Amino acid sequence: MKNNAPQTIFLKDYTPSDFLVESAELQFTLDPKETLVDTKLWIKRNPAATTNDKSLMLDGVNLDLQAIQIDGTPLATNNYQTTPENLTIFQVPDNFVLETQVKIHPDKNFTLSGLYLSNNIFCTQNEPHGFRHITYFIDRPDILTKFTATIIADKTKYPVLLSNGNLIATSDLSNNLHSTTWQDPFPKSAYLFALVAGNLGQIEDHYTTTSGRKVTLRIFTETRQLDQCHHAMASLKQAMAWEEQTFGLEYDLDIYQIVAINDFNFGAMENKSLNIFNSSCLLASPSTATDADFNRVTSVVAHEYFHNWTGNRATCRDWFQIGLKEGLTSVREQLFMEEVHGYPINRINSIKLMRTKQFAEDSGPLSHPIRLQSYIEVNNFYTVTIYEKGAEVARMLATIFGKATFQHTMQEFLTKFDGQAVTIEDFLQTAESITKTDLTQFKLWYDQAGTPTLTITDEFANNIYTLKIKQKLDNTKKELHIPLSIGLVSTNGENTQTETLIINQTEQTFPFPNFTSKPTPSLLRGFSAPIKIEHKYSDEELVLLMCHDQDPINAWDASQQLMTNIALRLVENFDAKQTFTLPQTLAQACKTVISNNKFDPALAAQMLQLPTESYLHEASQKIDIEAIHAVSEFMKVELAKALKYELLEAYQNSCAARPYDLSAVSIGKRSLKNLCLYYLMHLNTPEVFDVCLQQLEQADNLTDTLAALAALSNSTYPQREHILESYYPRWQEQPNLVDKWLALNATIKLPGTLQRVQKLIQYPAFNIKNPNNVYALVRTFCENNHVNFHDVTGAGYKFLADQVLTIDKFNPQLAARIVTPLTQGSNLDPKRQQLLQGQLIRINQESKPSKNVYEIVNKAIN
Ligand SMILES: [Zn+2]
Known part of the structure; x- marks a missing residue:
């Protein structure tokens, strides 16, 4: 120090x-x-x-x-x-x-904080x-x-x-x-x-609340982008109606306005009756937004609207309580997205975010509880722990006490503390008085950092199946109150014992009598708590759960665990320089998912998707960058070979989903179709190139265009560079499309992408003062392109440190938001750890860093 x-x-x-x-x-x-x-x-x-x-x-x-x-x-x-x-x-x-x-x-304010x-x-x-x-x-x-x-x-x-x-x-x-x-x-x-x-255009609509208040709704943006505001408006009305029906909470003024701007550090801001949005979270049209973007617009519009009660009417006493306003808002955002826009898919999105980003944060030097005890710069703590874990912890109250009690607790809390600045204790005391339960142990979720792990073993004797559950604790941690939703699946696919076990001791045993054969446990159904489970499943048990678990989340999770287990075994073979083959079980299980109409296409697409390299890193004790990348590519090629016929057939069947619309069925079909294309393109054959080129030519929506363009850019197709390049002039007038194009470039897995990214920084397409451009190019490369970012020479690390040093001089918040990959090296090999440390020390010494960057970098320096 x-x-x-x-x-x-x-x-x-x-x-x-x-x-x-x-x-x-x-x-x-x-x-x-x-x-x-x-x-x-x-x-x-x-x-x-x-x-x-x-x-x-x-x-x-x-x-x-x-x-x-x-x-x-x-x-x-x-x-x-x-x-x-x-x-x-x-x-x-x-x-x-x-x-x-x-x-x-204002013209000299590039921090994007205050008036600018x-x-x-x-x-x-x-x-x-x-x-x-x-x-x-x-x-x-x-x-x-x-x-x-x-x-x-x-x-x-x-x-x-x-x-x-x-x-x-x-x-x-x-x-x-x-x-x-x-x-x-x-x-x-x-x-x-x-x-x-400013010189802004607007669209206007109205909404009448249950009690009869007529609210004028307006969305403002640059006039040329007005046609991209209608989805946000429809989403706002859905969110208003849902919150009235679900929580009895109405809007409280006669006017609600949203403005979209291009330069914004965050996604959006819930200012009372005048939300300000990053245009990337508000504007959407078929030609400028993917299905995922439309979904994101809906969720962010809802999130900011829900803040009107949690955050605005009942606000935080101090900044240590941000996990309260963000958690209570994000949990309603989750429930709204799941109830109105599709349960399994939106739940799976939340789980992926927890497992790849929040678990990584919790195991790194920036690990912090939902309620902070101290900070240097509070801007550094608008994190996945605050938002996503905060939501998961509030959600557990609904799981433990039931949804009606949770709704009642929220209403009571907001009535009692309306117009006040409150703490996490205020909320938990309301929950205690409604549930008549002592929540002292539950409160640890807010004050204890780290990802809890349950080690679960089972045995079967005398027709009794027994689960033995242990909380894995070190001496700094106390036992938590964990709702563990489970089911038991018998070999014929029958699901029984659907229930939520309450885990609140170091070790607990749960016997289930009257089984004639040993069932397979389906654990942590619906991701009922933000924890890790350690349980040894055989490949066959995971296939059984994939095909027969009645909980769609756990059917998906079984596929991810099976693929992860196989990938990690192959990584061991890779390290031992042994030749390796893909187990038949996986191809067979994937065949069942793809050919069996039992699975909704959207869910099937999620189940067939290989876990990302980030997901595999999080599951590894020691991260071997090259081995994980090689194994991941190998598995995709082998699955594409084994399932070529089924993938082509599913691709053709899903192509019938025209003309374009945004219904859940169409979105599901598009996601399955594009996943099929993604696998098939790993074959790199002229036949598949033709399919991909045809999709690119005929696409009437950005989801299809982008999927084809990404697959092509990562293939060996000779004209790929030329085609990718040709999209920039077509897209350069639309900021969201420029960001897509930058991100596409940043995610190319082929060698040389660092040089490509460095070149693009000089391009007119890239403005280092615009956070969206920085996120699209720099953050996407450093967080998602592992094989290039973690280049063994350390060039990727130096590149990121260079950007942090440059950006910190005019926008410390943005610099602090992109520095994370330099801090997450603890499971890497010693050489890479040393290179990362070298860059952190350099940031600290080369110029006086801002408070924002100082706090993060100094926590990460050993
Ligand atoms: Zn928020």
Whole structure:
């Protein structure tokens, strides 16, 4: 550690603010170079204050203070003090009005936090600490304030002026200026304040709530992209209806607006009644979005809408509680997607994310509990643990106590804590009083980091089948309260004993009498807890579960376990330099899945998909990059050879799904068809190339185009480079398509992709200041193209460190979000570990890193 290390903030140090801000009137005179912010704050002493300190310290980063007065009287300069991060006013009364005027410079703000410009559109991002870049304020989530905002700007350049709440005034001013005033009747944290000004088009719709409130819904974006907003609008209405039906929660204002912009660090932001979205999570049309993109738009629109209750009406007391607002929101997003848009597929997507990303985070140096105990930069903790594990833990309450009780708990919690800034304890105490259960042990899920593992053995004697379940613990961990949903599948395929076992001790035994032969256990059905299971299955048992488990999630999981087990055995053969063959069992089981109409095409496609290399890494004790890649490619070729006839037949059958539509049936057929094409293209024969080229030529949607183009780009087809290149000019006008094209380039498994990516960084297609471009090219390459990123020379690691160093100078959040692959080396070979460490040390030493990058890099340096 250096002695100028940034300060660590601890949960245990929380104290209430000495002052409250009851209401705020803001006036923005917008100009890209120099925006004036006039702020009027009604401040009073907090009755809950724990000190008698008469001085008031406000947050404000790099603000240029022009004027300051209290109760109408300008302050003498010896009555206050400014630093680059604060304004302190000495001796303030218990009740007063503070007025300040500051200058800010949106055109120089590339952090994408605070007020900035994206394609000449003014926009804000204030979670968690953006507001202090706009004006002086007590910028913490437990300060709940009623905001009124007046926006003044040039009428021609910025015809649309938006903020939170209701529009209460508009006027035309001299010099071609105009103004609007918005008032939000709900007190809210400053991180939920939003402002947008620009030349935007809009679509409008309406929604009437159960109690009869007519809500105007608007989505804004650049006019040329308006035709891509309709899916988001339909998704919003579905989410509003679902939440009323499921949780009895209605929308609370007469207007709900969403704006899409191109430069945004996150996916989207839930500002009260004025969501701001990364355009990649909002815009979708058949020619610019894949089926997966449409699904993502639906889920993000729903997620941000659900925040209106969990996050906005009941907010966080402090940033250590983000896992509460994100967990309670993400769990509703999960349930909505599963109930309205397809259970197995959306559940499988969540499980894959947990297993590849969250488990990896939990086993790396950045492992943290859902409720943080400390942080240097809270921006670093908008992680898969906070969102996905937070959702899984809330979901377990529904599994343990039933869905109705869970709904009741949510309603009770939101009634009791409406308009308050709350903690995880507040939520759990509500759950305790509703369920009349002591949740002390369950609370450990929020405070204990790491992925719990259950070791499960079984035996069969005297017609009794017994499961013996052990929690694998080290001395830093305590036993958790785990709902383990199971079933038992007999050799004839019959499913019995469907139930949820409660695991809350180190070791427990569950006997099941009256079996005439030993059944196969189907464990952790539906992924009933965010844990790992260790149980030795034979290949035959997994095939039985694949074909007969009545739980579709576990049927899928059995296929993934079978493929993983086989892959890891082949990796051992590879390391021992033995020749290897693919077991017949796998090809046979895949044949059954593909030819048997029992399986829905969408599920069949998931079951036939080989686990990704990331998934195999996570399942390996020691990661052998080359062996896993070689085995993975080998398995695809062998499966393609063994199933050639079935794959072609399934491909042809699924092609009948025309014309294009977005029904679940069509999406399922497309996913199976494209999986078949993916396998077949591993054969690299002229016959298959023709099929692929034909699909590329005839595709009427991006899913089919992209699948064919990706397969072709990774094949030996002689014209592949030329074809891939030809798509850039076709796609360059659509930001989402440019990102697809960059990501396609970044995922090519053939040698030389690092050089390709380095070349693309110089291309006009790539703008390093745009997070979507960085995610599409840099992050996709480093996180998904293992064989090239982990090149044994360390060139991939150096490349990523170079990007982090460059980006950290203007956007620390973005730099911190892409650095992760450099920190996840603990299961790699010593040579690679050393190379990774070398780059981490270099980042730390070459220039003074931001707090964001400093915190992550220093945790990862041994
Ligand atoms: Zn969220």
